[in-house]
Amino acid sequence: MIRMPRRSVTRFFIPLIDVLILLFAIFLLMPYVSDPVPEEPEPKPKSDATASESPLPEDVRELQKLLREERRRVARLEEERKRRLTEGLLVCVLQIDPQDGTLHYHDAERQDIRNEADALRLIARQKALASAQGVKDLYFLILWPRVPSAFPTQAQEAQYRHWFRDVPLGFDRGNANAGGK
Known part of the structure; x- marks a missing residue:
């Protein structure tokens, strides 16, 4: 046999609904009761x-x-x-020989850079030249061979980066073949 529950659910919900209606009415009346805020024109x-x-x-x-x-x-x-920008920057352009991958610099004549000591001498000479000209920044730009070549190898490129590690350095591949990379 089914029994009626002892407490009715409506006993709980009717007072709850009354409270919710009261809160909603207060919410609707709040703008009318509150003090109006004087509207200031927005400054242009x-x-x-x-x-x-x-x-x-x-x-x-x-x-x-x-x-x-x-x-x-x-x-x-x-x-x-x-x-x-160009007055404050001296760019030293170095080239890579497509035959064997050696690094060289053209000043009055071609100067090969075969080891770190040669690179350090070139850096010191270019820094002295830059300071004599009143140039603030020195930048070394290494141009890859403009003809397809297997040089420089990855080891040679890493070696060049090591030689010029203390100065700003960039590589310009241009339209050259990357040579196995």
């Missing part, structure tokens, strides 16, 4: 460029003239930036 951001310049002209020809002037100014600034 004034950039330095708009504050210092005059209002834009409405004539199309004047606008075109201003545009041409600004383009010239941007081009001049770009050239000045490039000039400052």
Whole structure:
């Protein structure tokens, strides 16, 4: 025989629903009861460029003239930036012989760099030249052979990196064949 439960579930839910309705009503009334916040107009951001310049002209020809002037100014600034960059940098270009993978430097004549002592002499000479010219930075660029070649080998490349480990160094493969890499 099925018996009715001793406590009714509705005894619990009816008061709960009443409380929830009351809380929801309070939530809906909160904006009306709270103190209104005075609305301040949003300040318009004034950039330095708009504050210092005059209002834009409405004539199309004047606008075109201003545009041409600004383009010239941007081009001049770009050239000045490039000039400052190249004035502060001395690039020493080294080449790799495609026949045997030896490293050489062309100054007045070809100078082969066969060991670390030769590399250190070249670094010292180039640093002295850079300081005499008032150049801040020295950069060594090693050019790979421009013809397909099996040189330099991985061991030779690692050796070159070791020789020039204390100075900024870069390799330019250009359009050369990587030679087994």
